[in-house]
Amino acid sequence: xxxxxDRYGYSLNLIAVLLWPLSLLFCVIVRVRRWxxxxxxxPSAAVAVxxxxxxxxxxxxxxxxxxxxxxxxxxxxxxxxPGIISRGYGGQSETWPRYVIADSDPQQVGDExxxxxxxxxxxxxxxxxRVAAARALLETYPSCNVLxxxxxxxxxxxxxxxxxxxxxxxxxLGNCACLPAGPLREPxxxxxxxxxxxxxxxxxxxxxxxxLRGETAINLRDPQVxxxxxxxxHSTIHAVAGIGxxxxxFEHLRHARLRLIEHPFPDHHPFCPEDLQFRExxxxxxxxxxxxxxxxxxxEGCWMVPVSAQLEPQFEEALLQRLAAIAxxxxxxxEIPARRRSVLPPSTPHSSSEVNEHGQETAGDSGVSGQQxxxxxxxxxxxxxxxxxxxxLSDSRRDSGDAGSGGAAVDR
Numbered sequence: 001x002x003x004x005x006d007r008y009g010y011s012l013n014l015i016a017v018l019l020w021p022l023s024l025l026f027c028v029i030v031r032v033r034r035w036x037x038x039x040x041x042x043p044s045a046a047v048a049v050x051x052x053x054x055x056x057x058x059x060x061x062x063x064x065x066x067x068x069x070x071x072x073x074x075x076x077x078x079x080x081x082p083g084i085i086s087r088g089y090g091g092q093s094e095t096w097p098r099y100v101i102a103d104s105d106p107q108q109v110g111d112e113x114x115x116x117x118x119x120x121x122x123x124x125x126x127x128x129x130r131v132a133a134a135r136a137l138l139e140t141y142p143s144c145n146v147l148x149x150x151x152x153x154x155x156x157x158x159x160x161x162x163x164x165x166x167x168x169x170x171x172x173l174g175n176c177a178c179l180p181a182g183p184l185r186e187p188x189x190x191x192x193x194x195x196x197x198x199x200x201x202x203x204x205x206x207x208x209x210x211x212l213r214g215e216t217a218i219n220l221r222d223p224q225v226x227x228x229x230x231x232x233x234h235s236t237i238h239a240v241a242g243i244g245x246x247x248x249x250f251e252h253l254r255h256a257r258l259r260l261i262e263h264p265f266p267d268h269h270p271f272c273p274e275d276l277q278f279r280e281x282x283x284x285x286x287x288x289x290x291x292x293x294x295x296x297x298x299x300e301g302c303w304m305v306p307v308s309a310q311l312e313p314q315f316e317e318a319l320l321q322r323l324a325a326i327a328x329x330x331x332x333x334x335e336i337p338a339r340r341r342s343v344l345p346p347s348t349p350h351s352s353s354e355v356n357e358h359g360q361e362t363a364g365d366s367g368v369s370g371q372q373x374x375x376x377x378x379x380x381x382x383x384x385x386x387x388x389x390x391x392x393l394s395d396s397r398r399d400s401g402d403a404g405s406g407g408a409a410v411d412r
Contacts, residue, residue, distance in 0.1 A: 010174035016181045023181035030154075030178070030186050037156035045131045046159040047138060050146045050326045053160045055153025057186040058173060061244020061267060062166040063200035063309070065112050065289070066212055068150045070309040071319075072120040075146055078320050079334035080327075081122075083144035085133040086113045087151060088126030090268040097127035097136040106293050111268060112150065114292050130158045145332045146323070153194075154185055161326045162319070163194040166210070168245065169202030195322065196315065201248075208315035214252065214307030220291055220298040229256035229305070232285070236261060238278050240286040242269035249287055253305075258285075265290075273297045 036042040052071065056062040068084065075082045088098065088110035098104070100113045109126050117124045123141040127133035130152050138144060152158060153165060167173070174183040191197055196208060203209035217232070219225040237258055241249040242265035250262050261280070265271070271293045276284060284302045286294065291304035327334065 010171055010183065012175050016175055016177060019181035020177065023177045023179065026178045027187050034156060044157050044159050047134050047147065048330065049138065049144065049332055050323055050330060051149060051158065051160045052146065052162045052164065053149045053152045054164045054166065055151050056166045057153065057190050058183045059185060060183065062168045063210060063212065064151050064166050065115065066307055066309040067166055067198060067210060068148055069116060069119045070311060071148055072122055074316055077337060079337050080146045081144050082146050082148055083123040083137045083141055084116055084120065084148050084150055085130055085137055086110065086124065086126045087128050087130065088113055091126060097125050097133050099140065100124040100126060107270060111289055111292050115289055116150065130155045134158060145334065162322060164196045164198060165191055165194045166198050166200055167207065169199040196319065208312050211310045212307045213310060214305050217285060217303035217305050220295045220302040220304060221300060229258065232258050232283055236282055238263060238282055238284040240284055240290060241265065242271065242290050243267055243287055253285060276302065
């Protein structure tokens with residue numbers, strides 16, 4: 001599906017034009033569905049704590065996972081006790097909900113929830129029904145006082161207080177058509193109705209910029225061993241990526257001036273040992289999301305490249321101010337940190353295991369790799385410089401309904 005959309009969904013072409021009537025029908029259906037939820041004709045459920053939804057309106061990866069991880073850091077530093085709920089995409093468990101721990105099987109609960117558990121040191125519960133996930137998490141972890149729903153923008157059964165939409169800063173919204181003619185799960189106008197729009201790698205007017213940084217590789221066989229990416233310049237490397245946009249990871253490695261043999265896989269690909277067996281005996285670099293599924297059988301010379309998200313201070317302050325008002329209205333109290341900082345630097349990737357307050361062993365950093373915007377776009381929150389333009393981008397600069405913050409949250 002992603003290969004189809006990458007080929008036809010990010011440009012105007014004959015296939016997209018032929019599928020346009022089906023796309024219009026899809027738009028009508030999703031609009032009617034959302035209207036039914038907003039007006040109470042379809043049931044939705046609220047929970048006692050603030051709910052922040054992180055999602056996007058396009059199919060595929062846009063950077064939601066590293067943003068979610070950064071939000072956990074931000075909220076914890078501000079005195080909140082966050083928890084994460086997720087659909088557990090790709091998880092094959094026969095029973096739900098599932099409480100995710102650091103060594104949970106990604107095939108059962110999904111790769112991203114395991115990654116977030118290892119990175120964030122907070123409760124993570126997965127269930128295709130996010131209302132059930134939220135209730136299970138709050139029942140098991142009553143100290144949790146704010147929920148982050150990872151990739152739940154279209155799951156309207158769960159009422160939310162803050163919506164954050166992530167947009168790929170370079171691919172944008174493709175040809176701006178809904179499925180199946182384009183890559184969108186909702187019309188472009190939906191971005192005008194969320195609270196915040198975050199541009200991954202590049203941001204337009206009204207959006208907040210997110211830059212992804214990752215300059216260190218960690219060995220899968222011995223996580224205590226690490227190397228800067230520049231240390232791999234002496235030879236060609238195999239680059240493995242099973243994420244929504246593998247080209248973003250490859251471009252990140254090229255920016256570090258590495259020579260690549262690219263090995264793209266579908267998003268959430270269930271890796272097996274044969275996938276990492278190459279004729280050339282060269283180092284293998286992969287995203288941390290892929291490494292979650294490969295560390296048990298990875299051969300010598302396999303490395304993961306964790307990344308961390310950097311956000312604009314203006315976004316972090318605006319989010320915390322809005323959350324404070326919502327928390328007050330719900331009677332949620334937080335611990336005021338001893339010294340408030342307006343800019344909270346992201347943690348550096350690490351590989352040592354830790355045990356969190358709930359007895360979960362955790363380790364590592366997370367995310368999918370990305371790069372900073374091209375010339376003419378404003379710099380990142382911390383002056384990140386990850387220049388580079390992905391190849392094969394279509395021209396989607398016409399009005400696509402891009403919008404910034406200030407829209408009304410839904411299902412309150």
